[in-house]
Amino acid sequence: MSEKLNNEDQKSKYHKIRMERKKAQIDAAIASATQKKGLLLVITGNGKGKSTSGFGMVARALGHGLKVGVCQFIKSRTDTGEEAFFKTHPKCEWHVLGDGFTWDTQDRAGDIATSERGWAIATQMLQDPSFDLVVLDELTYLLSYEYLDKDTVLNTISHRPDMQHVVVTGRSAIAELRDMADTVSDIKDEKHAFTSGIQAQPGFDF
Numbered sequence: 001m002s003e004k005l006n007n008e009d010q011k012s013k014y015h016k017i018r019m020e021r022k023k024a025q026i027d028a029a030i031a032s033a034t035q036k037k038g039l040l041l042v043i044t045g046n047g048k049g050k051s052t053s054g055f056g057m058v059a060r061a062l063g064h065g066l067k068v069g070v071c072q073f074i075k076s077r078t079d080t081g082e083e084a085f086f087k088t089h090p091k092c093e094w095h096v097l098g099d100g101f102t103w104d105t106q107d108r109a110g111d112i113a114t115s116e117r118g119w120a121i122a123t124q125m126l127q128d129p130s131f132d133l134v135v136l137d138e139l140t141y142l143l144s145y146e147y148l149d150k151d152t153v154l155n156t157i158s159h160r161p162d163m164q165h166v167v168v169t170g171r172s173a174i175a176e177l178r179d180m181a182d183t184v185s186d187i188k189d190e191k192h193a194f195t196s197g198i199q200a201q202p203g204f205d206f
């Protein structure tokens with residue numbers, strides 16, 4: 001019994017020493033992070049959670065009273081929970097700008113025309129400093145399929161207002177976009193319910 005207690009005492013002592021060291025390191029890192037600027041976040045990879053992460057940031061920004069713009073490319077559905085929830089918020093502007101998945105449309109010329117119309121709306125947001133956060137959901141496909149001119153897109157993003165944050169989501173983000181970004185998260189697909197035959201469900205997948 002007393003040996004066990006001693007063991008716990010030792011563990012507590014070492015834990016305290018480790019945490020003191022850790023706190024010193026973290027405090028130093030926080031003190032050296034002094035810059036503030038509009039950030040570009042790219043959320044890519046094959047795993048689930050890219051768009052929902054972007055929409056989590058929409059909630060976070062609105063909670064701080066910031067103005068948010070969301071452009072949803074590729075997808076055409078207007079019955080998502082996120083749109084129903086956020087569209088009524090006075091500080092959130094929401095646009096669904098797609099015609100459907102590329103394998104449904106099977107129409108490259110049509111997809112390009114739709115992408116260009118959608119990009120015109122995104123461009124307005126990216127030139128308007130009143131938007132604090134702009135989420136470009138599934139934009140990566142418009143670059144990887146070359147539906148939009150890469151230089152135009154990257155230039156518009158890099159010349160946006162100084163304090164404006166941008167989130168880009170979608171699989172297969174091109175290297176130039178990853179290079180430009182301040183933060184890149186690559187979501188790994190370890191397993192997904194869909195591959196076990198479970199359908200996309202409201203409130204969970206859309």
Ligand code: ATP
Binds near residue numbers: 049200205
């Ligand atoms: P979510 O919107 O759930 O965050 P996502 O943005 O990461 O997903 P998308 O490629 O946009 O991923 O996914 C579109 C749809 O495909 C969503 O319904 C999502 O649940 C589903 N999905 C996402 N990842 C996978 C996967 N690895 N395998 C099968 N289906 C997936």
Ligand code: MG
Binds near residue numbers: 050169170
């Ligand atoms: Mg998505």
